[in-house]
Amino acid sequence: xxxxxxxxxxxxxxxxxxxxxxxxxxxTPISATSAREATEAIESDSIDAVVxxxxxxxxxxxxxxxxxxxxxxxxxxxxxxxTRPGDVDVTSFRETIVEYLSKDVPGAYDQLAPxxxxxxxHSAQVGYLVPDDEAERLEALRAYDVDAMPVEETFERxxxxxxxxxxxxxxxxxxxxxxxxxxxxxxxxxxxxxTREDTICTHSMLQEDVMVVEDILGDxxxxxxxxxxxxxxxxxxxxxxxxxxxxxIGQVCVIDDEPRTYSERERETLQQFAEEAMEHLExxxxxxxxxxxxxx
Amino acid sequence: MSTARDRSFDLDVQxxxxxxxxxxxxxxxxxxxxxxxxxxxxxxxxxxxxxxVVSTVHDARTVQRHLDTGxxxxxxxxxxxxxxxxxxxxxxxxxxxxxxxxxxxxxxFQERGGDPIRAGLFQTVDLCxxxxxTRAVFRFLNSSLLTHLRRQxxxxxxxxxxxxxxxxxxESLVSGMERSFxxxxxxxxxxxxxxxxxxxxxxxxxxxxxxx
Numbered sequence: 001x002x003x004x005x006x007x008x009x010x011x012x013x014x015x016x017x018x019x020x021x022x023x024x025x026x027x028t029p030i031s032a033t034s035a036r037e038a039t040e041a042i043e044s045d046s047i048d049a050v051v052x053x054x055x056x057x058x059x060x061x062x063x064x065x066x067x068x069x070x071x072x073x074x075x076x077x078x079x080x081x082x083t084r085p086g087d088v089d090v091t092s093f094r095e096t097i098v099e100y101l102s103k104d105v106p107g108a109y110d111q112l113a114p115x116x117x118x119x120x121x122h123s124a125q126v127g128y129l130v131p132d133d134e135a136e137r138l139e140a141l142r143a144y145d146v147d148a149m150p151v152e153e154t155f156e157r158x159x160x161x162x163x164x165x166x167x168x169x170x171x172x173x174x175x176x177x178x179x180x181x182x183x184x185x186x187x188x189x190x191x192x193x194x195t196r197e198d199t200i201c202t203h204s205m206l207q208e209d210v211m212v213v214e215d216i217l218g219d220x221x222x223x224x225x226x227x228x229x230x231x232x233x234x235x236x237x238x239x240x241x242x243x244x245x246x247x248x249i250g251q252v253c254v255i256d257d258e259p260r261t262y263s264e265r266e267r268e269t270l271q272q273f274a275e276e277a278m279e280h281l282e283x284x285x286x287x288x289x290x291x292x293x294x295x296x
Numbered sequence: 297m298s299t300a301r302d303r304s305f306d307l308d309v310q311x312x313x314x315x316x317x318x319x320x321x322x323x324x325x326x327x328x329x330x331x332x333x334x335x336x337x338x339x340x341x342x343x344x345x346x347x348x349v350v351s352t353v354h355d356a357r358t359v360q361r362h363l364d365t366g367x368x369x370x371x372x373x374x375x376x377x378x379x380x381x382x383x384x385x386x387x388x389x390x391x392x393x394x395x396x397x398x399x400x401x402x403x404x405f406q407e408r409g410g411d412p413i414r415a416g417l418f419q420t421v422d423l424c425x426x427x428x429x430t431r432a433v434f435r436f437l438n439s440s441l442l443t444h445l446r447r448q449x450x451x452x453x454x455x456x457x458x459x460x461x462x463x464x465x466x467e468s469l470v471s472g473m474e475r476s477f478x479x480x481x482x483x484x485x486x487x488x489x490x491x492x493x494x495x496x497x498x499x500x501x502x503x504x505x506x507x508x
Contacts, residue, residue, distance in 0.1 A: 062395070076439065079399065084403075085396065085399040085400050085402075085403050086386075086400075088396075088399060090393055090395045090396045090399075093393075093395040094392065094393045094394060094395060094427070094428060094432070095394055095395065095427070095428065095429060095432035095435070096394075096395045097394060097395065097398045097432070097435045097436050097439045097440055098395065098398060098399060099398075099402055099439075099440070099443075100398070100399035100400075100402035100403055100406075101402065101406060102403060102406060105406055105407070105409075115447075118443070118447055119439075119443070122443065122446065126434070126435065126438055126439075127429075127431030127432060127434050127435045128431065128434050129434050129437070129438070129472045129473060129475070129476035130438060130476055131475045131476065132475060132476060132477065132478060132497075197431060203468070203472050206471060206472040206474075206475040206476070207468060207471040207472065208471070211468055213465075218463065219463065219464045219465065220424060220425075220430050220462060220463040220464045221430040221431075221464050221469065223463075224428065224429040224430075224431075225429075225431070
């Protein structure tokens with residue numbers, strides 16, 4: 001499948017960048033010769049990567065990348081320029097992560113297409129840590145055909161029981177997919193999904209034990225997360241749903257609107273609820289598999 | 297750009313197999329001095345490898361003094377600490393400006409072309425403390441540092457001093473990082489000339505000795 005790469009530079013140089021990108025048949029270059037044109041393309045086209053000069057006629061390349069982050073947050077970008085990094089004005093940018101490639105380095109144009117391809121395939125701009133074996137984890141998740149399972153009532157009952165047991169505002173069972181967490185059931189909240197970058201579960205899943213955040217305002221990983229604040233989340237505890245072959249595919253979580261602690265016993269109980277949820281999924285999938293086998 | 301995937305890096309840890317290129321090691325320890333000694337031991341390269349060090353603690357001369365490099369090897373150094381150094385030294389005005397830090401890191405990797413690189417970051421949680429939002433640090437690690445390690449013929453050691461206030465649960469933070477990197481070395485014990493490290497996820501798990 002061809003991937004679209006927006007190439008941004010002055011009229012005299014952009015054709016050379018397009019040529020370098022177009023040398024890879026899997027990449028389709030489109031061009032813009034100003035920040036304004038680039039912005040229009042970002043707002044109207046589906047773009048897989050951006051390669052931009054820093055010094056543009058109207059604004060600079062970081063402005064273009066900043067706009068890209070707002071429209072398409074995970075799309076990678078390369079600042080391809082003969083301006084040295086130390087001469088790039090970063091006073092308005094602190095968190096815009098960008099690949100820098102100097103035009104002055106021998107073979108720079110030849111490196112463009114391989115770098116862009118690598119960034120598209122491996123380096124989404126995700127603001128969370130990804131398990132080293134994420135591909136295997138997602139494969140394990142795909143083995144559960146949740147859409148075909150009648151699990152909603154089961155998990156709604158389970159989250160009701162958990163909320164009652166812990167006396168918390170919100171309880172949910174969520175599956176952690178590539179880009180978002182999908183909620184199978186949620187007591188106390190009308191949530192279908194959350195971007196993974198905004199969830200605490202994407203951190204919790206990396207821990208073997210139950211993860212507790214007693215007060216998100218006191219934890220720098222979450223205190224600047226507007227989504228959590230807007231949802232009124234103040235404290236969190238999450239336990240892993242782990243497949244029989246050891247992959248963490250989801251979480252069972254309890255959330256409250258005030259700081260709180262969880263005892264060892266409470267953590268153990270939450271973990272047991274997560275194992276219960278996982279067992280439900282596992283059994284439902286086995287039934288599906290058996291029914292599929294009987295149909296064949 | 298090197299795409300060779302068959303190089304291995306010997307960290308000179310007794311009994312531990314060399315690491316494949318692209319490997320990332322989370323090095324943790326409670327004692328800052330010992331952590332520092334083990335860090336520089338691990339990233340001191342043999343002939344044929346180039347050292348690239350990002351430090352939020354050391355000036356360039358201190359990095360050069362601690363690194364055990366062969367004659368004629370001039371390490372690439374990105375440091376927040378002012379001071380004189382060799383040509384390949386980049387001063388980071390504000391390590392929490394991850395836009396600048398990321399671009400400077402890209403440039404440092406790019407300048408080495410296809411050379412095998414032994415990279416080190418000391419110390420990682422300073423980025424978390426300096427950045428406005430920890431999510432940006434994770435974005436930096438994913439999209440910049442770990443990307444360069446994977447793409448270039450390189451291995452990386454990222455040091456985390458665990459006895460430090462990061463306004464987060466350090467053990468929880470470290471657990472998350474551990475799953476994202478190839479593996480973890482935890483400095484368990486140290487004497488005058490050697491340290492014991494507990495290794496997980498790097499092919500040969502167990503306790504090993506690092507000469508200091």
